[in-house]
Amino acid sequence: MTESQIPKTMGQQFGRRSWAEPWKIKMVEPIEMISAEERQRALEEAGYNTFLLRSEDVYIDLLTDSGTSAMSDRQWAGLMLGDEAYAGSRNFYHLEEAVQTYYGYRYLVPTHQGRGAEHLISQAVIKAGDVVPGNMYFTTTRLHQELAGGRFVDVIIPEAHDPTNLHPFKGNIDLDKLQALIEQEGASKIAYVCLAGTVNMAGGQPVSMANVKALRQLCDRYGIRIYLDATRMVENAFFIQEREEGYANSPIAEILKEFCSYTDGAWMSAKKDHLVNIGGWLAVNDSDLYDNLRNLVVIYEGLHTYGGMAGRDMEALAIGIREAVQDDHIRSRIGQVRYLGDLLTSWQVPIVQPIGGHAIFLDAKRFYPHIPQDQFPSQTLAAQLYLDSGVRGMERGVVSAGRDPQTGDHRYPALELTRLTIPRRVYTQAHMDVVAESVKAVYDSRQQTHGLKMVYEPQYLRFFQARFTHL
Numbered sequence: 001m002t003e004s005q006i007p008k009t010m011g012q013q014f015g016r017r018s019w020a021e022p023w024k025i026k027m028v029e030p031i032e033m034i035s036a037e038e039r040q041r042a043l044e045e046a047g048y049n050t051f052l053l054r055s056e057d058v059y060i061d062l063l064t065d066s067g068t069s070a071m072s073d074r075q076w077a078g079l080m081l082g083d084e085a086y087a088g089s090r091n092f093y094h095l096e097e098a099v100q101t102y103y104g105y106r107y108l109v110p111t112h113q114g115r116g117a118e119h120l121i122s123q124a125v126i127k128a129g130d131v132v133p134g135n136m137y138f139t140t141t142r143l144h145q146e147l148a149g150g151r152f153v154d155v156i157i158p159e160a161h162d163p164t165n166l167h168p169f170k171g172n173i174d175l176d177k178l179q180a181l182i183e184q185e186g187a188s189k190i191a192y193v194c195l196a197g198t199v200n201m202a203g204g205q206p207v208s209m210a211n212v213k214a215l216r217q218l219c220d221r222y223g224i225r226i227y228l229d230a231t232r233m234v235e236n237a238f239f240i241q242e243r244e245e246g247y248a249n250s251p252i253a254e255i256l257k258e259f260c261s262y263t264d265g266a267w268m269s270a271k272k273d274h275l276v277n278i279g280g281w282l283a284v285n286d287s288d289l290y291d292n293l294r295n296l297v298v299i300y301e302g303l304h305t306y307g308g309m310a311g312r313d314m315e316a317l318a319i320g321i322r323e324a325v326q327d328d329h330i331r332s333r334i335g336q337v338r339y340l341g342d343l344l345t346s347w348q349v350p351i352v353q354p355i356g357g358h359a360i361f362l363d364a365k366r367f368y369p370h371i372p373q374d375q376f377p378s379q380t381l382a383a384q385l386y387l388d389s390g391v392r393g394m395e396r397g398v399v400s401a402g403r404d405p406q407t408g409d410h411r412y413p414a415l416e417l418t419r420l421t422i423p424r425r426v427y428t429q430a431h432m433d434v435v436a437e438s439v440k441a442v443y444d445s446r447q448q449t450h451g452l453k454m455v456y457e458p459q460y461l462r463f464f465q466a467r468f469t470h471l
């Protein structure tokens with residue numbers, strides 16, 4: 001091979017033409033890597049929990065894609081158009097119009113972020129003793145369902161629990177399992193089906209259009225409602241466009257709206273797909289339910305035309321919704337996640353496959369087969385990565401799964417993962433290279449690594465604030 005034939009650019013290395021982000025950078029925020037000794041001290045002070053680190057001690061922050069996006073110049077300009085009226089702000093109507101246009105639901109209730117919306121929908125539609133089937137749990141969602149007296153039952157397809165299974169739609173609901181549950185409990189005990197787009201805890205895995213259509217038919221037979229966690233539904237639409245027959249030429253916006261049309265409503269953590277740093281909403285088609293939600297929002301969030309958000313935040317969000325559904329945006333967003341995942345895959349680092357929408361999920365069980373689950377392998381891996389390079393990821397395993405409210409025992413999920421979540425429009429390919437090399441270095445030294453012991457455990461959502469010590 002001559003010098004000019006050696007693949008050099010990213011595209012050449014992967015046997016294709018290179019792509020680039022559909023934006024250029026106008027403002028930068030300096031970041032710095034502190035020394036290895038300082039990182040060791042910072043991690044000890046944080047009780048080996050990456051949520052308890054100060055962000056200034058972090059070099060590349062892949063803790064979450066939530067509220068960490070870079071806003072566009074249009075969104076920043078939108079902030080200046082904030083109508084900070086207590087009631088009836090014009091920005092609310094812009095937001096309402098954007099949700100109606102792109103998601104298709106009739107009534108909108110804004111909330112300060114996703115869990116605010118989860119709280120309202122759970123209080124409004126779950127009765128004590130109800131069952132809430134869904135495609136894998138999410139931490140805050142399930143807790144709000146439990147606090148409202150419900151019991152979450154996982155009805156995702158079994159392939160989702162296997163990090164090596166290559167099913168293209170691992171977020172799908174197992175319709176037979178759901179039907180058996182409905183028959184066993186009785187339809188009146190099912191509060192609703194909780195359907196999430198690109199299932200976070202499964203590795204950002206999508207739901208197919210065929211699955212949601214079949215789910216609609218099944219639920220109609222029993223008179224059961226479907227509410228969608230639309231937090232990463234734009235990413236889900238990308239996978240449908242790419243993988244599902246008949247959608248290759250449909251724009252993302254069209255796919256998104258069709259998908260939502262099979263559901264009765266949705267809640268949203270706008271801090272993800274919608275490219276804003278704060279915000280959320282709940283949207284439904286039923287006017288009685290809307291009346292109830294509109295009444296509840298004034299107790300917990302704020303008046304129904306701001307729901308805890310400033311007018312300027314609603315304006316940035318309305319603009320973000322339009323930017324989020326642009327095909328070139330979502331292709332480059334998921335392309336960047338894939339770039340990191342492809343590098344790790346080529347080095348045989350165990351990650352959840354297929355690569356999902358918002359993050360790379362390292363498979364800590366295969367990374368550290370010598371660390372038992374009750375010594376927190378994913379937590380350990382997040383800590384080791386930080387020590388190696390100042391890269392911050394997060395635990396998505398036994399700590400996140402919490403305790404069974406009935407038995408009080410740890411829940412031991414099949415997936416024990418460390419999530420490297422890519423903020424939208426924030427980092428470059430060079431940052432991804434640094435992250436990949438760090439993961440490889442930690443993988444290469446895996447045999448010398450020991451697990452952790454939990455020394456402090458808060459009652460709710462323990463992964464946020466638990467503290468550990470090394471073994």
Ligand SMILES: Cc1ncc(COP(=O)(O)O)c(C=O)c1O
Nearest residue numbers: 066113114115138140200231269
């Ligand atoms: C799938 C999913 N649903 C709901 C939420 C909760 O949203 P928020 O963090 O805005 O309260 C999140 C946030 O991480 C999420 O990933």
